[in-house]
Amino acid sequence: DAGVIQSPRHEVTEMGQEVTLRCKPISGHDYLFWYRQTMMRGLELLIYFNNNVPIDDSGMPEDRFSAKMPNASFSTLKIQPSEPRDSAVYFCASSPRTGGRNTIYFGEGSWLTVV
Amino acid sequence: TQLLEQSPQFLSIQEGENLTVYCNSSSVFSSLQWYRQEPGEGPVLLVTVVTGGEVKKLKRLTFQFGDARKDSSLHITAAQPGDTGLYLCAVGDYGGSQGNLIFGKGTKLSVKP
Numbered sequence: 001d002a003g004v005i006q007s008p009r010h011e012v013t014e015m016g017q018e019v020t021l022r023c024k025p026i027s028g029h030d031y032l033f034w035y036r037q038t039m040m041r042g043l044e045l046l047i048y049f050n051n052n053v054p055i056d057d058s059g060m061p062e063d064r065f066s067a068k069m070p071n072a073s074f075s076t077l078k079i080q081p082s083e084p085r086d087s088a089v090y091f092c093a094s095s096p097r098t099g100g101r102n103t104i105y106f107g108e109g110s111w112l113t114v115v
Numbered sequence: 116t117q118l119l120e121q122s123p124q125f126l127s128i129q130e131g132e133n134l135t136v137y138c139n140s141s142s143v144f145s146s147l148q149w150y151r152q153e154p155g156e157g158p159v160l161l162v163t164v165v166t167g168g169e170v171k172k173l174k175r176l177t178f179q180f181g182d183a184r185k186d187s188s189l190h191i192t193a194a195q196p197g198d199t200g201l202y203l204c205a206v207g208d209y210g211g212s213q214g215n216l217i218f219g220k221g222t223k224l225s226v227k228p
Contacts, residue, residue: 103163
């Protein structure tokens with residue numbers, strides 16, 4: 001079975017440019033998460049959706065970040081305009097249900113470098 | 116302040132050695148998970164522990180949940196280069212986003228042949 005699919009795997013962009021990261025969750029999973037990972041801060045939740053509806057976006061750093069989930073099989077995370085401090089690995093993840101005992105399945109990540 | 120403190124932050128050992136890494140908190144949890152993240156990949160669940168004092172084994176990996184359910188340890192016997200990776204502990208965010216997991220910063224393990 002296909003896991004969580006993210007694209008692009010690597011992106012290098014110039015400061016000020018728009019960046020769009022894409023995610024296809026595992027079919028049948030009701031929850032979709034966007035995480036960001038850096039050496040300094042570790043894995044941080046940016047936003048998560050339940051049945052395509054954003055539930056908690058308190059982790060989104062600022063208005064430059066936005067996320068959408070137009071249907072159950074697709075989500076985007078957009079950064080506009082991008083800044084060097086946005087450089088990180090962005091993970092999309094999905095899970096079939098809520099709760100701390102639940103397994104969250106991660107994609108392979110999108111490695112973003114903003115120069 | 117991090118909810119979950121993991122130690123050590125980095126660990127470099129030779130193949131065949133034993134090691135233990137720790138995940139500590141001042142909070143009590145109903146369950147705790149361990150994930151392993153290999154270089155260039157996303158984290159993958161290893162185990163979930165739910166009962167205070169519980170011990171679970173996964174081949175050469177032994178996981179223990181503290182009696183008070185505030186901490187956990189992961190012991191690896193006879194480490195192999197394939198064990199190299201970032202080991203993350205995680206708990207459910209019951210106080211905030213119900214669907215979310217909160218992760219520690221991890222222990223980065225390097226096993227040299």
